Amino acid sequence: MKKRIKVKINEEYRSAEHKAARYFHSLQNQLTDKSYVSRLTNDFQTWKISHIHSPSILTYFSRKKRKPVVKGYRTYIEWLNYVGKLDDYLNRSISYLYMRDLGKALSSQSTQERINEVVKNMKNHLLKKDAEEGNFSVSSIYKLAKKEAVEHTMIWVLERLKQVTSHIPAGMSVEHAQRKILKILAGVLMHELEERRELELSNQERQTRLEKAIKLGFYYGLTYPLIDDLLDAKILSLEEEIQYSNLIRHTLETGEVPDLGKWSGKNEELIQFIHKELKEAFEYMKKQHDNQTWELFLNQSYIFFHSQEVDRKKELTNSTYSNEELYIPVILKSSASRQIVRSLMNAPEDEGYDQRTFYYGIYNQLADDLADMFDDQKDGAVTPYTYYLTYYQTRKDLINPFEMYWTVISYLIHDVYHSDSKTQEVILDRAINGLKRLKEKLGEQKYSDLMGILTKGFPPFNQLLQQMVAKADDVDFFDKLLRDHMIATLKENRREQTEFSEMFQSIRSPIEKILPITENTMLEKDIVTEAANYSLAGDGKRLRPIITWFIGVKELELDDAQIVPLLRSVEYMHTASLIFDDLPTQDNAVMRRGRPTLHEVYNAATAELTGLFLTQKAIEEQASLQDFAGSIVLKLIQYTTKATADMCKGQVMDLESRRKQLSLQELNTLCFYKTGIGFEAALLMPAILAGVSEEVKDQLKKYAYHAGIAFQIKDDLLDAEGSKEILGKEAGMDKDNDTSTFVTVLGLEGAKKEMWEHYCMALEIVNSLPKKTNFLKCLVDYIVNRNR
Structure with missing residues (x-):
């Protein structure tokens, strides 16, 4: 059985790798012939009608109010409602989550009806006079759980979260670990709530499913700080990293967590704690599956882990990586990370979901890498951006990741979502908002210098982009505001x-x-x-x-x-x-x-x-x-x-x-x-x-x-x-x-x-x-x- 799982996993990885290679070459062809430029230029001509407005007296006097305030954002929400923008703000935010996290096609009438329903409920909640802002305090989380009669499970999560974060070593961010775990938990709950909506369930069945989803979300969320972040943080010695990675690999290849055995290294106490936590998590997740669905979960987890490992082993000092070596692992890990959630919950197969999330993942990854490129460069991490910034002057064959980013956006809008107008609207909103946030983070001069490097090969399109960044309005997203608010609150x-x-x-x-x-x-x-x-x-x-x-x-x-x-x-x-x-x-x-x-x-x-x-x-x-x-x-x-x-x-x-x-x-x-x-x-x-x-x-x-x-x-x-x-x-x-x-x-x-x-x-x-x-x-x- 163990040998069969191992063989199947390696076969699945090679199959996924071939699929990622085909996707990469499709993108490469569109990037080379610059077809993305003409398609997106036309898209922006339509898009800017709704997003670039002539300044008015109202705009002048209310500009300060229009900027989201991370701490205490209720005033901003009320202002949006006052000027009639709250519905659109919430709609694009919820639409984006349905597309990114739930793999939905926005062209679907039923999806649009569901999004409108969620927007209405959220708007009513946000505008209640006695509504608490999402301060991510223990009391607010507990109260939400109490409404759903799952407070015992949430108490369990709070206690475990405290225990886990108390073991986060120096050199890793406690707030980052907390946010990752809670974000994954929320994502699993989103899937559960959508699946459950179609079913007729008793109160007891509803409660049981929610409790299971909360535990699954927490247990899966643990893997991010305790595996990915730990291995990225350079806290373990090289020998410990190899030993720890082998332990994870053996678990995914055989379906069983091996005994820790003798640990050689100064972090033995930390690894003993992590081994105990992850073993418990793994065994709980395994109990929720039959053999077939468990193999699917192991396959996708292995693809995610192995592609992460491939990227993690790269070194910025190595000047010989090919474009395939830089981008294919990114496609694999970004798509697998989202497909895992659905298989984790043992949800029914959805071919449309699998296809959309496979193509969509690299968009999010390139957006994140763009925002974090200087932090990644400082840490010596190899991403398409850090590698390009290091070698673009000597390696003329390197694909410009910023061009690849816009090529992916064009591919998604026109080849995956078939030029759907709502999808076009949301993706372009998100992309321009990302550049606005990057400009604010880096400052005017550093941002300008960076764009000078990343857009050297397509100045007319860059001119259009920067016009959008400077003038476009109504492109911010509620989930970004909540993310910033959550990080600020945790800190x-x-x-x-x-x-x-x-x-x-x-x-x-x-x-x-x-x-x-x-x-x-x-x-x-x-x-x-x-x-x-x-x-x-x-x-x-x-x-x-x-x-x-x-x-x-x-x-x-x-x-x-x-x-x-x-x-x-x-x-x-x-x-x-x-x-x-x-x-x-x-x-x-x-x-x-x-x-x-x-x-x-x-x-x-x-x-x-x-x-x-x-x-x-x-x-x-x-x-x-x-x-x-x-x-x-x-x-x-x-x-x-x-x-x-x-x-x-x-x-x-x-x-x-x-x-x-x-x-x-x-x-x-x-x-x-x-x-x-x-x-x-x-x-x-x-x-x-x-x-x-x-x-x-x-x-x-x-x-x-x-x-x-x-x-x-x-x-x-x-x-x-x-x-x-x-x-x-x-x-x-x-x-x-x-x-x-x-x-x-x-x-x-x-x-x-x-x-x-x-x-x-x-x-x-x-x-x-x-x-x-x-x-x-x-x-x-x-x-x-x-x-x-």
Whole structure:
């Protein structure tokens, strides 16, 4: 069986190579006789009627508004609708996706009807007053999944995405990896939604198909960062690259993932992780196929992989590559990358789709290579553009890739799509938009210099092109705007998370230094203070005083020196609650913050007294806030004593719930009293000192409610799934104590869903606050993604 698959794969590759060679020579003939010039010149004469307009007063005053804004593009969408351009904008964008990703012919009446339907729905969605912009946040993705009743699967994707991107090595872009995976996932979903539309399915069948498509999209998406990008990034040594490539090749040739075996190289840990992830992905994909469809998937995957390898091994220093060697692998990999998706999903055969995507692929690849040519040249990558720029002065036989690009466009419009007017419109829109974006990216002079090289052989046609680039309007695309927005958002999220982590550590260190309590020198041995300092010195996160510091100093502009007593107070209160929580009469914990609990080191009586001592020290610290009005300090103490009393009630509720099955509402109430109030106090105490409005305090309370419950659910999940080494305390305590938790009540999957529900509600409150703060957003991100 393995040998048969290997032979068949190699036969299929040779067949595809011959087909690509025939396509290349057809293009070469049209390029040589310059027939593309006359055909496209005529096309542009028709096309420019709709895209080049005489300037008007409206154009002059609205030019700035007409430029898409990557971050916060809603204004641009509203402007397009106001001037009557939104329908055309969305129509060309959706038409392009149907042609590129779904392999549809735009001349089809049913395709046009479907595109119009999608445009109408999208327009209604974009113009809703309460519509969220596609910010690609976890909450927006989760909400979309919830609408389709596939939130459990999307939670799985989010968790796996976090795990995978945490292993992306230095030298590779995390944002690029995230974008690639999500883009592939979205593409697979597009295919599924179109296929499903023709079927009469029950809600359960619909949900099952969607869940399968999401997993297939994620698993297939992994191959881009973990295979293609990794091999392109020059992170592996030459020996490791060969070993890794052989492993992938063996998998595709035999249909089975081999054991990793002994790995020779410094990246062994990385490769072990990747091998585990890709093996799981491969085996899941294999289960969705019978032998025949699985062979088809392996064939197309092999064509894609092998043609990538052929290109990857090329070196810019080699001046002898033929035009066939430069272009045929490009045709193969660009067409196979799109045909894989349909075979991945085990979709029914569609000869028209296969033919269109085969011819179409090189267009996209040449467009991408044009946009990235200088980055590719810097990396030493061989593409038709980088190779031409290197040797065009000494190799007169080399095909100009920019000429090939326009030849492909002519071939698609007239030979593949039979001069269909809608196809002509969309492809020329896309091509001119690509040049506009390139000109903006490179700058006027560099773009002009580049065009001088690439268009030397056809100046009249170049003059027409540059006229279109300079004057044509209404050629931008929504998917490009979303792509730019997605990259900008992912980078911004990563920057915010990095800043949050750095800020967290920078604040944590000085807080650690102010916590120790001075021992009473009048006593021969101050056991209680010694015990308090033992508890305070543990490896705590110091989350609550950090929250208090940030809200007080950064958001409410309190003086950091003035609120030092408040920071001590917050941590003393929290540490006291942990001491009581760990007692033999309560949770009977033996480890806390990576060390034996207080009652284990001393005794239960000392632990009880130390907890009481720290509670009183917290009040003492609050009473020493001398830079604030006495009435405000009194109000603060009144609030915190009530909060402490409520937390005690929550602990009693917890103890009484042992060996009882609580409802979800009872569990939410219990967790708010046990955990949420602590978060609320950390937020409200500086707010009270700063004298903020009752409305803002109410919003902070709501945020604390949801963030606190999300924190407790994450604790329950960590207790069920975590390890003692990472947690710094014993795992499985809830089970041992027969405690009702979100996990015991809802199960692991249900608990995760409930956590993300509270996460989303906390973020909604952050967005409603009068003063926007990234801290509260990053805080709730940290809460649900922490591992201890």
